[in-house]
C-alpha cells in the first residue's frame with residue numbers, strides 16, 4: 561500500500577452504550593463524535609435491547625456530524641473501520657451493518673477492528689501535528705475497562721499478546737457493582753473516584769486475591785465489600801451514608817493496589833519500562849496518580865491517554881483501521897460481529 565497519499569478512515573464504534581463516529585487522516589484526528597445513552601441510568605446498568613435501539617437512532621446523525629466536523633467530503637474517505645467485538649451483540653450489529661452498507665455504497669474497503677486493540681492504539685491518535693508523545697515498542701498496556709482487565713504486551717501496532725487477565729470480574733465492574741450496593745447510580749466508577757477524594761483510603765481493608773502469575777480477580781473484593789456492608793448495616797442502618805467517602809476511598813485504594821501488584825510483576829518479568837494505560841478505568845484520578853508514582857519509583861516511562869480516549873470512542877477504531885489499511889487487512893461483506901473475541 562503506497563504511503564504517499566493521505567489516508568482518510570471513517571471509524572464506527574457501537575460495542576456498548578456509546579454510538580461514536582470519527583474521521584482520521586493518517587494519524588491525525590479530524591473529528592470524534594460520541595452520543596451517549598442516558599436511557600440506561602434508571603436501570604443501574606446497560607440494558608442491551610435499549611442500547612441497540614438507541615444506536616439505531618444515533619448512528620446516522622453521529623456519522624453525519626463526524627464527517628461535517630472533519631470538513632471532508634464523502635469521496636475523501638478511503639475505508640470504513642468498525643468495531644467487530646467484543647461487546648453487546650445487538651449493539652455491535654448496528655455499527656457492523658452501517659459500516660457494511662457504507663463500504664458497499666461508497667465502494668471502499670471495510671476494516672474489522674477489535675475493540676480492545678482500539679483501546680491500546682488510542683495512544684497513537686494525534687490531536688495536532690506538533691505535539692504528540694507515544695509509547696515505543698515493545699510496551700506494556702494495562703487495559704482496564706467495564707468488561708476487561710488485562711496486561712497486554714504490545715510488540716507492534718497489530719502484534720499484541722495478553723499476558724495477564726481477569727479470571728472473573730473486570731476492574732470497572734468492581735467499581736460499578738460496589739457502587740450499586742452503596743445505592744450510587746450507574747456507572748459508579750466516576751462517582752467513587754469523586755467521593756474517594758474526601759475519604760481515608762485506609763479506613764477499611766478488603767481481601768486481596770491470591771492468584772498466581774499475571775492474572776487478576778475482582779470477585780472476592782466485591783464479596784468482601786458486600787459482607788462488610790451487610791454486617792455494619794445490621795449494627796447501624798445509616799452506615800453507608802455516614803462512611804460513604806471512606807468506603808469509596810478504601811475500595812478504590814484496594815482496586816488500584818490489585819492492579820499495580822500485577823503490573824509491577826509484568827514489568828519486572830519482561831524488563832519493559834514503557835508502560836501505557838487504557839480503557840474507561842484509566843480515567844480514575846487515583847489510578848493515574850498511583851501510576852505516576854510507580855513510574856518515578858521504577859524508572860517507567862508512563863503513557864496515560866487524554867480523558868476522551870479512555871472511554872469508548874470511534875477515534876481509536878479509526879486509528880486501528882488506519883494501521884490495518886496500511887497492511888491491506890480488509891474484511892469481506894460477510895463479516896460478523898462477536899460478543900467475545902480476544903486480542904490474540
Ligand code: KG4
Nearest residue numbers: 705706707732747749840841843844871872
Ligand atoms: O472503556 P469503557 O468506557 O467501556 C468498556 O469498554 O467497558 O469503561 C467503562 C468503565 C465503567 O466500569 C466505569 O465505571 C469505569 O469505566 N470508569 C471509571 C472512571 N470513569 C469510568 N472507573 C473509575 N474511575 C473513573 N474515573
